[in-house]
Amino acid sequence: MSLSYVLVVNGPVYGRQSSLTAYRFAKALIEKGHTLTRVFFYQDGVSNASSLTVPANDEFDLVAAWQSLSKESGVELETCVAAALRRGQVSEEEAKQHALTSSNMADSFSQAGLGALSEALLTADRVIQF
Numbered sequence: 001m002s003l004s005y006v007l008v009v010n011g012p013v014y015g016r017q018s019s020l021t022a023y024r025f026a027k028a029l030i031e032k033g034h035t036l037t038r039v040f041f042y043q044d045g046v047s048n049a050s051s052l053t054v055p056a057n058d059e060f061d062l063v064a065a066w067q068s069l070s071k072e073s074g075v076e077l078e079t080c081v082a083a084a085l086r087r088g089q090v091s092e093e094e095a096k097q098h099a100l101t102s103s104n105m106a107d108s109f110s111q112a113g114l115g116a117l118s119e120a121l122l123t124a125d126r127v128i129q130f
Helices: 018-031 043-049 062-073 081-086 092-097 114-123
Strands: 004-009 035-041 076-080 109-112 126-129
Touching: 004 018, 004 043, 004 114, 018 035, 018 043, 018 062, 035 043, 035 114, 043 062, 043 076, 043 081, 062 076, 062 109, 076 081, 076 114, 081 092, 081 109, 109 114
Parallel strands: 004 035, 004 126, 035 076, 076 109
Antiparallel strands: none
């Protein structure tokens, strides 16, 4: 039986295991034939969307991995707009709106409000938080 999932990632891109575990779980879901509709990055999890993250040569590039997952499977990668702005994570749209000189959101990621998360929670069979 195939189920639809939404993942909520609260952990930072590096420094803890939660984001990497979420990524591996996402890959496993898709490989097993389940539907992953979206990954919502909340709190410190918004750092997963930074285009300015540069891991060491011997480290896994988690931002690029999320981007590849989105491109290959069509899963939506959304960051909480309020959490992102508080942490200096800015999309092009938000940069224009707040008269900032640049943005730093990686491709394949978008910003959304908690309303989008609420809608996803109502339509998914399972919600897993990391």
